[in-house]
Amino acid sequence: MSKIELIGFAGKPIGINTGLFINNEFQSATGGSQLEVENPTTGKQLASVSAALREDVDAAVVAAQAAFRGPWRSVTPAQRGKLLNQLADLIERDADDLASLEALDAGILFGVSKTMHIPQATATLRYFAGWADKIAGQLLSIPEGYAYTRREPLGVCAAVVPWNAPLMITIWKLAPAIAAGNLLIIKTPELAPLYGQKLASLVKEAGFPPGVVNIICGHGSVAGQALAEHGGIKKIAFTGSGPVGREILRAAAGSNLKKVTLELGGKGPSIVFADADLDNAVFWTAAGITTNNGQVCAAGSRIYVHTSIYDKFLLAFAEKLAHGSHGDPLSDETDKGPVISHKQKDRITDYVRHAKESGVRLLAGGEVIPGKGHFVANAAFADVPEDARIMQEEIFGPVASIAKFETETEVVDKANATEYGLSAAIFTNDVNRAQRVTEGLESGQVTVNCWGLLHANTPFGGVKQSGFGRDMGEEALDGWLTTKTVKYFTLPTTTLV
Numbered sequence: 001m002s003k004i005e006l007i008g009f010a011g012k013p014i015g016i017n018t019g020l021f022i023n024n025e026f027q028s029a030t031g032g033s034q035l036e037v038e039n040p041t042t043g044k045q046l047a048s049v050s051a052a053l054r055e056d057v058d059a060a061v062v063a064a065q066a067a068f069r070g071p072w073r074s075v076t077p078a079q080r081g082k083l084l085n086q087l088a089d090l091i092e093r094d095a096d097d098l099a100s101l102e103a104l105d106a107g108i109l110f111g112v113s114k115t116m117h118i119p120q121a122t123a124t125l126r127y128f129a130g131w132a133d134k135i136a137g138q139l140l141s142i143p144e145g146y147a148y149t150r151r152e153p154l155g156v157c158a159a160v161v162p163w164n165a166p167l168m169i170t171i172w173k174l175a176p177a178i179a180a181g182n183l184l185i186i187k188t189p190e191l192a193p194l195y196g197q198k199l200a201s202l203v204k205e206a207g208f209p210p211g212v213v214n215i216i217c218g219h220g221s222v223a224g225q226a227l228a229e230h231g232g233i234k235k236i237a238f239t240g241s242g243p244v245g246r247e248i249l250r251a252a253a254g255s256n257l258k259k260v261t262l263e264l265g266g267k268g269p270s271i272v273f274a275d276a277d278l279d280n281a282v283f284w285t286a287a288g289i290t291t292n293n294g295q296v297c298a299a300g301s302r303i304y305v306h307t308s309i310y311d312k313f314l315l316a317f318a319e320k321l322a323h324g325s326h327g328d329p330l331s332d333e334t335d336k337g338p339v340i341s342h343k344q345k346d347r348i349t350d351y352v353r354h355a356k357e358s359g360v361r362l363l364a365g366g367e368v369i370p371g372k373g374h375f376v377a378n379a380a381f382a383d384v385p386e387d388a389r390i391m392q393e394e395i396f397g398p399v400a401s402i403a404k405f406e407t408e409t410e411v412v413d414k415a416n417a418t419e420y421g422l423s424a425a426i427f428t429n430d431v432n433r434a435q436r437v438t439e440g441l442e443s444g445q446v447t448v449n450c451w452g453l454l455h456a457n458t459p460f461g462g463v464k465q466s467g468f469g470r471d472m473g474e475e476a477l478d479g480w481l482t483t484k485t486v487k488y489f490t491l492p493t494t495t496l497v
Contacts, residue, residue: 004047006194008100009110009330014198016101018049020056020217021200023063024210030055035190035217040107040338040374041328047105049193052218057185057226060214064156064183065232067211072183075209080178081132086206088125091118091167094202098167098195103329106163106192107338107374108292110330113167120454121171124472127456128175131477135180145490151481153181154234154259158227160220160248162240163189163340164295167199172460172471173237174213180480185214185233187224191340193217220244228252235259237479239297242465261469261479263297263461265394266422269415270300270451271405271437274308276427278316280449285400286320288425288451290378293339294348294398297466298423298445298452302391303402304411310404314382317402318364321378326369338374339397345374348397352379355390355399363402386414394420408433412440422466425451444470 008014019026028050035051038044052060075083091098099113108117137149159173166189177184188196200215216223224244228236228251235258238248245262252258270288272281288300305313329337339345352366366379376397384391384401391401405411415424424443428434438446444462447453454460459473469479 006047006101006104008104009096012096012100014097014100016194016197017201018047018197020050020052020060021197021203021215022056022060023214024204024208026200029053029218033218035193035219037105037191037193038341039104040340043342043372043374047194049197049217051190052187052216052223052226054222054226056216056218057223057230060185060216061156061230061232063211063214064185067209068155068183071209072181072212077133077135077181080181081129083206083208084125084129084132084175084178087202087208088122088129090202090206091122091125091199094198098198100330101194101198102167102192103337105194106166107329107340108165109334109337111332112292117165117168120456121168123456124168124171124175127472128179128476131176131474132179135477135481137483142487145488147485147487150484150486151180152484154480154482155182156185156233157182157235157237157480158185158187158230158233159237160187160224160227160240161189163192164292164297166192167195169239169471170196170199172239172476176476177237177480178213180477182235182480183212185216185227187220187227188215188217190217190219224248225251229255231256233258235261235480237261237469239263239471241265245467259479261461262467263422263469263471264465264467265396265420266297266299266462266466267302267392267394267418267420268298268300268423268425268443269302269304269441270425271411271415271427272303272305272309272313273426273428273430273433274306275429276309277429277449278309278313281427282313282316282320284425284427284449284451286317289380289400290321290336290398291452293337293376295339295344295396296452299396300423300425300451301395301399301401302415302418303400304405304414305402307404307406314363314402317380317400321364321380321400324378326375336375336378339376340374342374344396345376348376348395348399351390351393351395351397351399355381355384355388358388360384360388360390365398386417392418408437412437416440416442419465421463422461423447423452
């Protein structure tokens with residue numbers, strides 16, 4: 001199988017295999033099928049990797065099934081935890097390589113990947129490593145004797161992950177799946193698959209038996225569809241867009257009714273009350289829409305500010321957005337990389353253009369960035385009507401929609417007036433208000449006086465059309481386990497006569 005060398009942070013060469021990782025070996029896709037990977041900073045081709053076809057998905061399932069019947073059954077829960085810890089150690093060791101790969105094909109800032117995404121991924125691995133030998137059922141009393149429950153693995157499972165934080169979100173699936181005793185086939189994103197090629201080599205080095213973790217790249221319409229339809233797969237976890245999530249649900253229903261968990265889009269509200277620390281609120285609300293160019297499902301793209309501090313907030317927010325320089329995400333001096341693709345750039349600029357043409361007030365940014373690569377400027381609009389496209393639709397870009405409010409009830413109603421419900425943020429120094437508003441918001445996560453913090457022990461996921469199921473936290477295990485009830489009859493036979 002071919003291997004390529006790329007240049008990462010500080011000019012360090014990174015060697016990766018380009019094949020599909022099945023049964024602990026890299027191999028070519030059926031018919032030599034290939035996928036071209038672009039560098040979003042330059043717009044030029046970066047690499048070619050094998051692209052899985054339906055036959056390759058079948059091979060990955062067969063390998064996983066063989067492992068489930070064979071060596072994986074003899075691996076104890078404590079040993080599963082050890083494997084997850086070993087993988088965490090290896091990811092930390094090769095953090096520069098993994099962060100470089102995310103910068104090269106996803107445009108993620110090297111520093112963001114290394115100091116945020118990778119530590120979060122390793123923390124998640126270690127958290128679920130601790131759970132591996134603590135998954136237990138219940139002992140129950142019944143009139144005829146006693147019963148107990150067993151929490152068992154589902155078997156062969158699949159994960160389809162997105163390009164905006166690929167390593168971190170892959171680990172959100174891998175860690176609980178393995179801790180629960182499952183086997184996992186991971187389909188990496190076609191726009192940013194290179195981290196997965198590196199991760200595959202670390203899986204093997206960590207000592208996972210062949211077939212337990214298979215990592216394949218391929219087009220969603222081919223490899224992803226094959227996974228969703230496959231009768232040998234018992235569960236599929238997906239993070240991505242709403243339309244694709246619906247396709248996965250339809251495929252699962254039309255095949256074997258496999259278990260499905262979905263983490264889909266968001267249109268997160270950030271609510272700034274009059275008593276909030278203004279500097280803190282400006283910092284976090286700006287971070288909430290500019291981090292990773294707003295290509296974040298939990299982005300705080302709708303910002304509601306109390307009327308009494310509205311004008312002051314707008315001045316500070318506009319000034320905050322004005323700072324920063326775009327460029328190579330591998331450079332320490334860059335604080336704004338490219339968006340993932342030319343298509344994504346066009347999508348974002350179309351929303352900005354439409355808002356301007358509709359008469360929405362442009363507060364800051366929104367200019368065209370000339371030159372090579374897929375760069376877009378931050379943009380903030382003020383006095384945005386509730387029915388504006390930029391207020392209602394997920395843009396997945398650095399476009400903030402700001403509006404004022406007067407009452408608590410009013411702003412909660414506005415925050416909930418969306419099909420999404422993934423993440424929300426509140427800024428206030430009134431503990432009672434924070435509690436009331438938190439209870440009133442239709443959202444899977446609410447942060448108070450900050451935005452978007454993630455922790456391995458706190459569940460993350462959405463309500464409404466943001467999906468169902470949870471990543472991280474103890475609750476994540478529920479999506480990777482099934483419960484079996486065992487009943488023991490102990491009454492004498494004479495009692496039945």
